[in-house]
Amino acid sequence: MSDVVLAAPPPPGVWSMIGEDVDSVFARDPAARNRFEVYTTYPGVHALLLHRLAHPLWRRGLRWLPRFISYLARIWTSIDIHPGACIGRRFFIDHGAGVVIGETAEVGDDVTLYHGVTLGGTSWRRGKRHPTLGDGCVVGAGAKILGPVVLGRRVKVGANSVVIGHVPDDSTVVGIPAKVVRTRPSRHPNPLGIDLDHHLMPDPVAGAITCLLDRIRHLEEHLGVHGCGPGGCSPEDECKVCDAKQVCEPPDQHYPTLGV
Known part of the structure; x- marks a missing residue:
């Protein structure tokens, strides 16, 4: 038997990811009625679309143009996403006003943020200084996740919580500073496997x-x-x-x- 190394599948293109982002809205927002409405009236989609265009430019070493695109997105949507932030597939920002995502933030697939969320840094030094969110995380309105902390997969963060430490998979955290109050998998995920019941906090x-x-x-x-x-x-x-x-x-x- 020959040792055959299969090549990894190529990453999805920008427009393919944007299409996935729009399709994921219907599984997480019952108010969404059709794709035209989502494309034209959802500020979270607008901000993410512009970020999908700016991020490849940032990775190529350009600086002013992607920052200017990010600036236009912030004026248009009140959502501030640094073009250096790495955001996974099927990302959704609901309502969106006041969301801030820093330069070295890393966001996995199928993550949901609500309005007022901050993924902020806690250091003046260059390098990793913003949070990492695993796949399937849901962050409630007004929550702040600060520093190079890591949230595991399917973590739920209660509204207005302040997270300053690492959080294991399948956990629910609430409070200031946030504490783990539940560690167990969700029993009622939506069709994408995401638990949107972030209001059911212990x-x-x-x-x-x-x-x-x-x-x-x-x-x-x-x-x-x-x-x-x-x-x-x-x-x-x-x-x-x-x-x-x-x-x-x-x-x-x-x-x-x-x-x-």
Whole structure:
């Protein structure tokens, strides 16, 4: 058997990638109705189209022209993508206003960003100083990912979170600074395998309160006490907990209401 080395398939051309970008919109935005509408009214597509044209020029060593194309895209769309940023296939920026992607940022395939997202640097030095996003990441509105951190595949970043550290595959991060609150694959991806349910974020504070309530209930059962009323604790009283896992107010406690 001869040792035959098969050549790697050539990378897709610019216009092929732009076509994939537009087609991917329909799997991630139910408001999209047809390709003409996407091409003419989606600022995220406009900014990405211009970046697809500017990036090859940047790779060839040109500087002013790709920067000028990026500048025009920012004026037109309010989306600032440095022409040096490496962006994968089927990339989608929803709404788009305020998105910033730095020079050394690297974005994998099938990534989704919402408005106000920043992929920013944290160093004055040249070299790698911006984030790397793996395939299938979803970054919620207003989130900031700072420095040369690496987000694994299918990571979800909650809205307004600030990510300053590496994140493993299939994780969900929320908060300032962002913390991993869930690590498991998505159960309900869309047809492209992307989980767009970035609004279904775990609440670590509510989770901690729930644990405390469960612990109190366990201790009360151990002590034979099921609740405390105005006259003291008795087995007949029970702590009432609503569906939101918050302790209900005593029935005799009233608060003033504002007149209309």
